[in-house]
Amino acid sequence: MTDYSQLNKPPALNLALPEESDAPALFALVQAERARLSKTLAWPPLIVRVEDSLANIRQNRLNFTTGRSATYIIRWNGKIAGIVGFNTFNGTEAEIGYWLGSEFEGRGVMSEAVRALMDWYINTGRLDTFILRCGVANKASNRVAQRLGFDFYYCQPRGEKIGDSYVDHNVYRWQVKEG
Ligand SMILES: CC(C)(COP(=O)(O)OP(=O)(O)OC[C@H]1O[C@@H](n2cnc3c(N)ncnc32)[C@H](O)[C@@H]1OP(=O)(O)O)[C@@H](O)C(=O)NCCC(=O)NCCS
Numbered sequence: 001m002t003d004y005s006q007l008n009k010p011p012a013l014n015l016a017l018p019e020e021s022d023a024p025a026l027f028a029l030v031q032a033e034r035a036r037l038s039k040t041l042a043w044p045p046l047i048v049r050v051e052d053s054l055a056n057i058r059q060n061r062l063n064f065t066t067g068r069s070a071t072y073i074i075r076w077n078g079k080i081a082g083i084v085g086f087n088t089f090n091g092t093e094a095e096i097g098y099w100l101g102s103e104f105e106g107r108g109v110m111s112e113a114v115r116a117l118m119d120w121y122i123n124t125g126r127l128d129t130f131i132l133r134c135g136v137a138n139k140a141s142n143r144v145a146q147r148l149g150f151d152f153y154y155c156q157p158r159g160e161k162i163g164d165s166y167v168d169h170n171v172y173r174w175q176v177k178e179g
Contacts, residue, residue: 002124004070009116013109015072015084017064018057022073025080027053029101037099040138042162060085070094074113076104084113086121093129094121098144105140111147118148118174128176133159135167145172 007015018026027050030037037044047053060071071085082100096117100110121127132150134141150172159169 002126004064004120004124004126007072007116007120009112012077013112013116014075014078015113015117015120016075018060018071018073020054020057022080023050023054023057026057026073029080029082033099033101036102038163040135040141040162041099042160045163072117074100074104074109076109081109082113084110084117086117086127089127092127093131094127095131095133098141110144114144114148122176130174132172132174133169134172135160135162136170137167142170145170148174150174 005017007013009015027047030044030047030053034044034047047056060069063069064071067089069085069087069089071083074081074084080101081104082098084096084098086094087097088095096114098110098114104110118127118130130150131153132141132145133156134145136142136155151174153171153173156169156171158166159171160167
């Protein structure tokens with residue numbers, strides 16, 4: 001059976017399931033990036049104590065064990081850079097989610113992390129279709145989808161509530177080509 005707990009992609013990238021011992025470092029990163037992340041993600045305002053990060057990690061690990069989702073810490077040259085993973089699975093289709101600390105933005109880290117994650121699950125025969133959704137105004141995230149060759153699928157009005165307002169989502173799709 002394939003081990004989906006950790007992936008090394010030399011020279012810099014490592015994806016690993018979060019450990020409970022990662023809670024302080026993850027909490028510190030979210031704290032430092034809270035204002036920035038809260039512009040495009042719904043959950044950062046809810047992370048106010050290290051126990052919240054710990055509870056998330058426990059939930060992530062439980063969801064991984066039960067096959068509901070797969071959340072990975074991105075390490076770049078050994079340093080925690082952010083998170084990437086599958087928020088949901090639906091047969092051989094999965095929905096991708098991600099964020100990076102500002103120190104790691106604009107360097108191709110997320111493009112490489114998402115590509116590595118997709119290749120990992122495709123090459124082991126687990127997945128063949130990927131969904132990526134992001135706010136229509138989230139240029140960096142739309143570019144990640146486009147750079148990775150995702151096709152625009154549809155626009156979902158009021159796709160998510162961020163802070164006090166709803167944002168429309170661009171939904172992208174990528175599927176393994178037949179033959
Ligand atoms: C969305 C997010 C992950 C994108 O991060 P990012 O750094 O722009 O994405 P990448 O790691 O793919 O980097 C691409 C950028 O690095 C540059 N780059 C440098 N080297 C590169 C390389 N080898 N390969 C690809 N891009 C490279 C590119 O020029 C590109 O910049 P551009 O988009 O201005 O052209 C990040 O902005 C983020 O965390 N935002 C806040 C949270 C969020 O919105 N999450 C998504 C919710 S849907």
